[in-house]
Amino acid sequence: MDSPNVELMSALSSLYETGKYSDLTLVCGMKSYSVHRALVCSRSEFFEGACRNPFRESESGIIDLTEDDPEAVEHMVNYFYHLDYLKKPLSHKSSQQSPTRKSPMSAQRAHYGGSKKLDLTLLEDPLLAIMAANTVGAAPPSPPDEAQHIQFPSGTRSSSINNTTSTKLPDTPMEEPFDQNPFDGNADQPEESVEKANLLLHARVYALGEKYGIPGLKSLARNKFAAQIDLHLQSPEFPEACQEAYESTVDSDRGLRDVIIQAFRAHPDLPLRRDVELIVRDTPSLAFELFRMASGLPVHS
CATH class of the missing domain: 3.30.710.10 (Potassium Channel Kv1.1; Chain A)
Incomplete structure (x- = not known):
């Protein structure tokens, strides 16, 4: 309900x-x-x-x-x-449907062809291959040529394995043995933990909130802008967003300007970047406030 x-x-x-x-x-x-x-x-x-x-x-x-x-x-x-x-x-x-959480190992089995058959040739690491085989009930693969002397008797661990790990491999299949997929970390998988840079967009939405008298939209855009600025200081959007914030609002509107000044205060090397320098030159109000900040004066009266 x-x-x-x-x-x-x-x-x-x-x-x-x-x-x-x-x-x-x-x-x-x-x-x-x-x-x-x-x-x-x-x-x-x-x-x-x-x-x-x-x-x-x-x-x-x-x-x-x-x-x-x-x-x-x-x-x-x-x-x-x-x-x-x-x-x-x-x-x-969507509000009436509860999403079904797929276990990490279930997702991995689907990636390698389902639970009935596992293509072990896709796993280069012998230990991972053994783990995957135990998980889905398949037979373990033959070890690489350079390690033919390593044998894996049922229920025992090789002394060679003892030299590299002290963790016993599971004797029975596991449905969800890990909080995270043990196969994660592959170079070909996209990184989703860092949000895409939208500094310029947030600055424009903030300006619309001011132009059309929508206080809630201004507050939301400011919060999003502030949450992103430290994550994307090196983004090409950063200097453009600074210029947009200063040119699309009046001097007395400190919503985004204070966030930008704080970023420059926390990172004194920002003006040394060529793209930032060019924007500062073309944005007199930003240049003036940075000058006052560098001089130890109040940024605004």
Whole structure:
């Protein structure tokens, strides 16, 4: 049974996906979004004013956002219905299904052809091959030519193995012997632990939150920007995001600027990078604040 919060969010997601009961259209470039005035106008000063006053937009039900960044606009609309962006939205169908956790060894068996037959030629390490064979019930492979003298009697361990490991190999098949797949670490598997750099996108979404009077969107974009900046200081996006943050907001808006200044304070070598130097030269407000920081003065009055 869904919780009230899940029920509400899945209903909003359904409204967004189907456009049912929509009474307002946002247009940006080649895309249009069927939205609901009650949701959009109650959370945005700009859209509330555009629909309340006798403007052309209130009569036609169409608001043109073509001058804005299309990707940022899409994420802004997603925020209205999902309270987030850059994440897979919750649908009513997915909220009622519990994901089935696949064990690491089950996934490995599927990768090597299922549980009935294991292609041991794909395993170069003899110890891993023995482990995999015991796991799926297959016979252990013949050892490499350079190790023909090593024998593996049933229920015993070779003295050669004792020299390299003190861990007894399992005598019976194991369904989930490890928290992590013992075959992980292959060079051909993608790295998913580090989130992709989206500093520039977060800066643009933040600017939309300011432009259209959406405080919640500004706060969310700032948090995402701050969470990423230390992870992606070496990314080519970092200097571009700094310039975007300073040029798309007013001087008194410290949301992203304080995060950027703190990054420069924590990493004094950043201005030595050529790409950062070029951006600082082209962004007077950033250069001025870095000068005040280097001089020991307050960054802003």
